[in-house]
Structure formats: C-alpha cells, structure tokens
Amino acid sequence: xxxxxxxxxxxxxxxxxxxxxxxxxxxxxxxxxxxxxxxxxxxxxxxxxxxxxxxxxxxxxxxxxxxxxxxxxxxxxxxxxxxxxxxxxxxxxxxxxxxxxxxxxxxxxxxxxxxxxxxxxxxxxxxxxxxxxxxxxxxxxxxxxxxxxxxxxxxxxxxxxxxxxxxxxxxxxxxxxxxxxxxxxxxxxxxxxxxxxxxxxxxxxxxxxxxxxxxxx
Amino acid sequence: xxxxxxxxxxxxxxxxxxxxxxxxxxxxxxxxxxxxxxxxxxxxxxxxxxxxxxxxxxxxxxxxxxxxxxxxxxxxxxxxxxxxxxxxxxxxxxxxxxxxxxxxxxxxxxxxxxxxxxxxxxxxxxxxxxxxxxxxxxxxxxxxxxxxxxxxxxxxxxxxxxxxxxxxxxxxxxxxxxxxxxxxxxxxxxxxxxxxxxxxxxxxxxxxxxxxxxxxxxxxxxxxxxxxxxxxxxxxxxxxxxxxxxxxxxxxxxxxxxxxxxxxxxxxxxxxxxxxxxxxxxx
Numbered sequence: 028x029x030x031x032x033x034x035x036x037x038x039x040x041x042x043x044x045x046x047x048x049x050x051x052x053x054x055x056x057x058x059x060x061x062x063x064x065x066x067x068x069x070x071x072x073x074x075x076x077x078x079x080x081x082x083x084x085x086x087x088x089x090x091x092x093x094x095x096x097x098x099x100x101x102x103x104x105x106x107x108x109x110x111x112x113x114x115x116x117x118x119x120x121x122x123x124x125x126x127x128x129x130x131x132x133x134x135x136x137x138x139x140x141x142x143x144x145x146x147x148x149x150x151x152x153x154x155x156x157x158x159x160x161x162x163x164x165x166x167x168x169x170x171x172x173x174x175x176x177x178x179x180x181x182x183x184x185x186x187x188x189x190x191x192x193x194x195x196x197x198x199x200x201x202x203x204x205x206x207x208x209x210x211x212x213x214x215x216x217x218x219x220x221x222x223x224x225x226x227x228x229x230x231x232x233x234x235x236x237x238x239x240x241x242x243x244x
Numbered sequence: 245x246x247x248x249x250x251x252x253x254x255x256x257x258x259x260x261x262x263x264x265x266x267x268x269x270x271x272x273x274x275x276x277x278x279x280x281x282x283x284x285x286x287x288x289x290x291x292x293x294x295x296x297x298x299x300x301x302x303x304x305x306x307x308x309x310x311x312x313x314x315x316x317x318x319x320x321x322x323x324x325x326x327x328x329x330x331x332x333x334x335x336x337x338x339x340x341x342x343x344x345x346x347x348x349x350x351x352x353x354x355x356x357x358x359x360x361x362x363x364x365x366x367x368x369x370x371x372x373x374x375x376x377x378x379x380x381x382x383x384x385x386x387x388x389x390x391x392x393x394x395x396x397x398x399x400x401x402x403x404x405x406x407x408x409x410x411x412x413x414x415x416x417x418x419x420x421x422x423x424x425x426x427x428x429x430x431x432x433x434x435x436x437x438x439x440x441x442x443x444x445x446x447x448x449x450x451x452x453x454x455x456x457x458x459x460x461x462x463x464x465x466x467x468x469x470x471x472x473x474x475x476x477x478x479x480x481x482x483x484x485x486x487x488x489x490x491x492x493x494x495x496x497x498x499x500x501x502x503x504x505x506x507x508x509x510x511x512x513x514x515x516x517x518x519x520x521x522x523x524x525x526x527x
Contacts, residue, residue: 110457113499113502114459114502117496120492121487121488121490164430165430168426171420172421174417174420179487181413182507183507185409186507189459190441190458191438192439192441192442192445193441203345203438204349204438209349209438211352213349213350213351213353216431217427217430
C-alpha cells in the first residue's frame with residue numbers, strides 16, 4: 028500500500044472536493060498539448076482517458092481491417108473482425124460519452140507499418156493490440172478510485188481478453204494462453220501506463236502522454 | 245482543525261503513517277497545499293478518504309473472503325478438468341493440449357490462491373465434494389453424461405468459464421485500490437475470459453454449437469446465448485446494454501447483440517453460490 032503514488036491521494040482529494048462542491052482544486056483537469064500530443068490527465072478521468080485512447084487505437088485498426096480485408100480472409104474471419112470492430116467502436120464511443128468535455132481529443136493513427144493485405148501481419152498486429160489492451164486494463168485497475176468505474180473497466184477487459192484469445196487461436200489454434208501472456212501461476216500479464224503508452228504511441232500520430240502517471244513524452 | 249495534528253496523533257500509534265501516505269517522506273508536504281485548498285468543513289471527509297486509501301478500502305477479512313470465494317470456484321474448475329482427463333476416451337487426443345492448458349491454469353490458480361491466503365496469515369478453504377452432473381451427489385443431474393459425452397463436457401466447461409468470469413468481475417469493487425490482490429484477481433479474471441473464448445470457439449468449430457461466438461451475444465430478452473435453457477440463470481443480466489447510465493443501443497444506434505457482447509456483466513457472490521452449491525458443489 029505504501030508504494031502507491033501520492034498522486035492517488037491528490038486525485039482522491041479532488042474527487043472529494045468535487046462531491047462537496049468546493050472549487051479550488053483542479054487535479055482532474057485534462058492537459059492538452061495543442062501541437063501533436065495529448066495528456067490523459069489525472070485521477071479517474073486520467074484512467075478513463077487512457078482507456079479511451081487505447082479503444083480509439085483498436086477501433087481505428089479494426090475499421091481499416093474490415094474496410095480492406097486481408098487476402099484470403101474467410102467469411103467467418105470477416106465476421107469475427109466485424110464483431111470485434113463493433114465492440115471496439117462501442118467501447119470508444121462509450122468512453123467519449125462518459126468523459127464529455129474531459130475527453131482527450133480524437134487521435135490520428137499511424138498504421139504506415141501495417142500491411143493490411145497480409146493475414147499474418149494483420150493478425151499479429153491484432154494480437155499485439157488485444158494483448159496490450161488486456162495488460163493495460165489489468166495494470167491500471169488498482170488506480171481506479173470509483174467502484175463504478177472499476178466495474179465498467181472489468182466489464183470491458185474480459186471482452187478484450189476474449190478477443191485476445193480468439194485472435195491467438197486464429198494465428199495458431201490452442202495458443203490462447205501462451206506463455207508470452209500467461210505465467211506459471213495462471214495469471215495474465217499486466218503493464219503499467221508508462222510501459223503501455225510507448226507501444227501505443229508507435230501506432231499514433233497524436234502522441235499520448237500521462238504526466239500524472241510517470242509517463243511524459 | 246489542523247491536518248498535521250491529526251497525522252502527528254496517528255503517528256504515535258502508527259509510526260508508519262507517513263510511509264503509508266507516501267513512501268517519499270518529502271511528498272507529505274504536498275498535504276499543505278492540498279489541505280489549504282479544501283474548505284474547513286470538507287476536511288474530515290477528505291481526510292477520511294485519504295486514510296481509507298492509505299490503509300486499504302477493504303479489511304483483510306474482506307480480502308480473504310474474496311480470495312476464499314475465488315478458491316472455491318477454482319477448486320470446482322480444477323476438479324472438473326482433472327476428472328475429465330481421468331475419464332478414458334472423453335477428450336479426443338487432438339484436443340488434449342487445448343483442454344490441457346486450461347486444466348493446467350485452473351490447477352495453478354488453486355495453488356496461487358492458497359499461497360496468497362496463507363501469506364495473509366489466513367486459512368484457505370478446503371475443497372468440496374463435486375457432482376458434475378449437477379445432481380448434488382446423486383450423480384443423476386441434468387448433465388448425466390458429462391464425462392462420457394464430449395459435447396456435454398464442453399457445454400459444462402463453457403458455462404463454468406463464463407460464470408467464473410462473471411464471479412471475479414463481481415468481486416473487484418471489494419478489492420478497490422488494492423494493488424497486489426486486485427491486480428492478481430484481474431489477471432486471473434482475464435485468463436478465465438481467455439478460456440471462455442477458447443471453449444466457445446472450439447464448440448463452434450466442432451459443430452456442437454454452430455452459432456457460438458467467443459463472446460456472449462445476448463438478445464434483448466435473453467442473456468443466455470448457449471442454447472441450453474438449463475443455464476439461463478448463469479447468463480441472467482448479460483443482456484444489459486446500459487453502461488454508466490448510457491443506453492448504448494439508443495445512444496450509439498448499435499444492435500443489442502453488439503452492445504451486450506461488448507460488455508460482460510458481473511454476478512454477486514450470492515448469485516454465483518446459488519448457481520453452483522447444491523448442484524455441482526455437493527451440499
């Protein structure tokens with residue numbers, strides 16, 4: 028418990044102040060670099076924006092996959108890709124609505140390194156995004172201060188894990204809990220915000236920072 | 245009221261209070277600016293929130309309760325797959341690796357949870373007696389051929405995995421802010437979801453459930469998408485399409501199927517208990 032950042036308590040203070048109607052504290056304000064980046068902000072707003080950023084990336088990816096399917100895609104695979112796209116778009120739009128004016132801006136993806144005509148390349152990228160999403164939610168869960176938001180994050184992360192297992196099985200049947208994702212205790216990996224965002228930023232023109240969670244650009 | 249007096253008083257009985265609030269002692273000075281910005285009337289509330297977080301939202305008793313509940317379900321799952329592998333001719337050799345990694349994970353979860361509970365100076369619950377026909381030790385429940393008919397075995401596996409995902413999800417709020425235990429619980433939760441996805445895909449690929457998707461696709465009136473009406477209660481509430489007060493179907497103009505599949509729903513401890521005790525877990 029003692030290892031947790033003081034920023035959490037600052038965030039908790041801001042939430043309490045908001046509940047009580049005081050006005051002096053602005054810890055949950057979103058900081059935006061108008062040039063080519065955006066910062067998720069702090070407190071629960073920061074975590075929701077973090078999720079919103081990752082869902083934007085996933086939604087944009089699957090939208091492209093469905094618009095320009097890879098060579099040799101089967102009907103069933105296209106159905107799966109369309110389903111996943113729909114889920115990710117719903118996640119994205121849900122966070123956008125929940126965040127309202129606190130939402131970070133729309134991110135511009137950079138998919139220049141992805142060959143959308145190649146099954147291998149598309150599925151490998153899909154696996155990377157899904158595994159990253161699961162590890163990101165699992166790693167940030169303890170930072171969430173509101174039970175309501177924690178439950179919502181839980182409702183989404185298991186769907187991301189279902190996607191991750193599906194994609195793994197499409198690449199190699201039976202690889203849905205492979206050792207790169209699940210350890211000897213049967214635990215899925217988890218990643219800190221500062222370890223997730225550099226990976227996501229490699230696929231984004233709009234760079235995302237998290238100055239309140241130890242990640243600046 | 246002076247926030248520093250309160251912390252000084254607490255320090256007399258808990259010398260680690262400053263460490264609990266922040267490992268870097270210097271950062272405690274941040275409280276100065278924090279305190280000055282909070283209206284005097286709001287201080288007790290704000291301080292209470294801060295201390296609750298410093299000491300953890302849940303008591304150790306609550307945390308152990310969650311862990312023992314999780315262990316109860318992992319015993320059930322591990323015993324199910326162990327018995328499946330002990331049933332000669334049940335699992336086709338071509339699927340033994342696929343089911344084998346799930347069996348491996350469930351047994352690992354049992355050991356892991358036992359160790360965590362022991363490390364908290366608490367006692368892990370014992371395994372129970374199981375009747376995987378769902379017959380509460382009579383062996384003649386609705387899934388009588390569970391260990392002789394592979395299709396029944398996989399159908400029960402799917403229900404256990406989906407229900408396990410819902411059970412872990414329901415306990416997360418009890419562990420709010422607990423970095424170690426919540427993160428571990430979420431990590432097991434994700435693995436159960438991976439299993440659920442894989443079992444669902446396998447049942448479709450084997451044409452046992454030709455419309456099965458790796459995710460739960462509910463209709464507006466029925467959460468259960470397995471085609472087994474016996475397990476409607478295991479999926480009750482999965483048809484929910486309202487998240488955070490937003491009806492996704494109307495707000496986003498999407499289908500009920502997509503909106504329900506995009507979010508998995510929790511079950512309470514009581515709901516889960518009623519689904520497994522007195523049927524699969526012998527009472």
